[in-house]
Amino acid sequence: MNLAPTKEQSALADRLYSLGATLGADIEERDRTGGLQPGDWQRCAEAGVLGLPVPVEYGGLGLDPLTCAIALEGLGGGCRDNGLMIALGAHIWAMEVPIAQFGSREQKERYLRALCDGRMAGAHAITEAGAGSDALSLTATARRDGDHYVLDGVKRFVTNAPIADVFLVYATVNPALGFTGVTAFLVERGQDGLTVETRYEKAGLRTAPWGEITLNGCRVPVSARLGGEKQGSRILNTTMAWERTLILAPLLGTMRRQIDDCVHHARTRSQFGRNIGRFQSVANRIVEMQIRLDEARLLTHRAAWDLMAGMPSYFAEAAQLRTSESAVETFLDAMQVYGGLGYTTETDIERNLRDALGTRTSSGTSDMQRLVMADKLGLTSRARETAGTRPHGAPAPAGGSHAHAR
16 A cells, blocks of 8 residues: 555645635635635636546546545645535535446436536535434435335535535435435425525534525435435445545645644744744644644545545544544644634634534534444444454454454
């Protein structure tokens, strides 16, 4: 396994860094008022960002997960609009990837090219009032009626809902089946029985639009079903593996930029006749920031490598967990390095901190990531006690015994 970037990967990251530096010019105002910058979204589409992993035949760049991770770190390093990065990620990983992997030829032709070039925006709708991490409690239903399905339910916290042209909606064909009855559907905006409402004001990531969708007798043709009936759990698991691996890759670039700013500040800010970087407490704090970044990057790249190899592992959850929690700690430390100035809006620190707090609930809370990882290590299911195998990439527990695979 070689995780060193190639010349081509580094060049792509540099190009997207330069693109990112031109985005988010009005971030301070939009952070106050909320809302995505449509022009920035379209510029990302024109640069190929929206189609990074999509096959070339459908208008994408056809890049592998590791190259995507490296490229997006570059974009995030240049771009100050963290909400835009999350909105792009939701569009790419939770809409384009499942269509590319599970869609029919007709669905790929209808949606992927338009999603790549910016003519359409996508949103992933699974969370409900009583079903967030607990997808078994999903109550949205899909009733077969001839050559149609009738969808009913309410989905909330849907990233991109206010701007989306197509929604990937999960509903169960039989509540008694639990998660095994879940089926996925592509529902277009304007469909009878579908309403979209913007309801939530957020502490951070305010430029990533959120909303709620209501399905009330929403009739969609069978051709709108993504994959087979009852295949929703497989689609969701695949989607989460990609999203947890890559949606926070731009945040690595944000952390890197914040560390660079702290180093510059520590070398130029003088107190008691010395640059503050000469004080051990400040220097140690910045060193810890760098270590956290390196850990998060390595986990992200390892998770991306496993995606490339098609090997199941717990590194997707580990990457999402470590990146999100490290970001919060890093921006808290940056605030300490800058002192009172870091608490003002004159720097990006307070906004980065608010944004980072939101990433700890993205693709599942931090506690949920740990629970999934424990499950993959064989700690939470009695059925795995006799499986006799260990998930790829997971360390054997102390004492020489084996954790067991899903």
